[in-house]
Amino acid sequence: MSDAPVPPVPPQPPVPPGDSAPLPPTPPPIEGTEVRSHFVRTRNAVIIRATFTELYVDYYLHLAANHVRPPEQHDQKFKDALAAFVLHSTARPRTELIAWTLHFEQSMLNIFLTADIAEESVAGRIFADNVRQMQANYLYSDVVVGRNPTHRSMITFPDEDPFRAAEAFYLQSEQRPARFFTVGPEDIVMVCSHPDCDTAWFDSLTVEALRDLDKTETLSLLERRRYRWHCGCNQEKILGVLAPAMRKDPASLFGNDPSLQVNCPRCAARHVVTREALEAYVAEHPAKDPA
Numbered sequence: 282m283s284d285a286p287v288p289p290v291p292p293q294p295p296v297p298p299g300d301s302a303p304l305p306p307t308p309p310p311i312e313g314t315e316v317r318s319h320f321v322r323t324r325n326a327v328i329i330r331a332t333f334t335e336l337y338v339d340y341y342l343h344l345a346a347n348h349v350r351p352p353e354q355h356d357q358k359f360k361d362a363l364a365a366f367v368l369h370s371t372a373r374p375r376t377e378l379i380a381w382t383l384h385f386e387q388s389m390l391n392i393f394l395t396a397d398i399a400e401e402s403v404a405g406r407i408f409a410d411n412v413r414q415m416q417a418n419y420l421y422s423d424v425v426v427g428r429n430p431t432h433r434s435m436i437t438f439p440d441e442d443p444f445r446a447a448e449a450f451y452l453q454s455e456q457r458p459a460r461f462f463t464v465g466p467e468d469i470v471m472v473c474s475h476p477d478c479d480t481a482w483f484d485s486l487t488v489e490a491l492r493d494l495d496k497t498e499t500l501s502l503l504e505r506r507r508y509r510w511h512c513g514c515n516q517e518k519i520l521g522v523l524a525p526a527m528r529k530d531p532a533s534l535f536g537n538d539p540s541l542q543v544n545c546p547r548c549a550a551r552h553v554v555t556r557e558a559l560e561a562y563v564a565e566h567p568a569k570d571p572a
């Protein structure tokens with residue numbers, strides 16, 4: 282074996298013939314960004330923290346794999362919104378499917394984010410074309426639990442900053458203050474007040490105070506979650522999205538082309554749909570209301 286050329290990155294260590302000793306099982310890789318929440322004793326507040334490097338890398342890999350290039354000036358806004366949303370998700374029960382849509386009026390930009398909390402998965406995308414003017418910045422929150430109808434709430438926020446938008450959401454919609462801090466390049470912290478919160482302490486929090494929090498406060502671990510980038514879109518779901526337009530006006534979809542390219546409305550992943558596949562799908566799934 283020693284004369285064999287060594288590949289630069291061997292996928293598996295070679296097992297010499299005759300050596301039947303099995304390799305020790307490799308533990309499955311721990312995937313995702315760990316988000317930890319702690320109760321801050323005597324302050325009656327919850328602190329939720331994560332380092333988002335891995336999730337940001339997964340997002341960039343997703344964009345590269347789908348040849349999606351959102352405008353560069355919106356990149357930081359998306360990452361901040363993603364971090365705020367994942368921290369918020371960690372404050373929510375595991376039964377919920379949640380989504381945020383943030384509209385930034387001056388930038389003419391919409392950011393969509395969605396999480397399946399039971400799965401600990403998150404996805405999202407930027408919309409920078411054909412964004413409707415709305416005269417203010419808005420955050421729409423959608424929550425689905427089981428088969429119940431979607432619960433939607435909406436707030437406005439003053440500055441084009443996703444963290445300040447999330448704070449406005451907590452104040453106006455959740456009716457309990459929360460604060461967001463960037464304590465390292467990709468280390469983001471959310472502090473959420475609970476009933477009987479020490480408000481003087483809460484209001485006086487700084488980045489420096491949060492960096493030392495493990496030394497200065499008594500924290501008890503509530504939960505660890507691991508969020509990973511995952512939308513779950515596939516050809517079948519995209520066919521379902523296109524079916525109503527196909528039933529109504531196939532020419533407007535395809536023109537004379539045999540296929541079209543669409544981006545997932547949730548994560549912008551690129552899907553190619555052939556006319557043949559969509560015709561077959563529509564034939565198998567007739568409209569529920571033929572009116």
Ligand SMILES: [Zn+2]
Nearest residue numbers: 512514545548
């Ligand atoms: Zn998708």
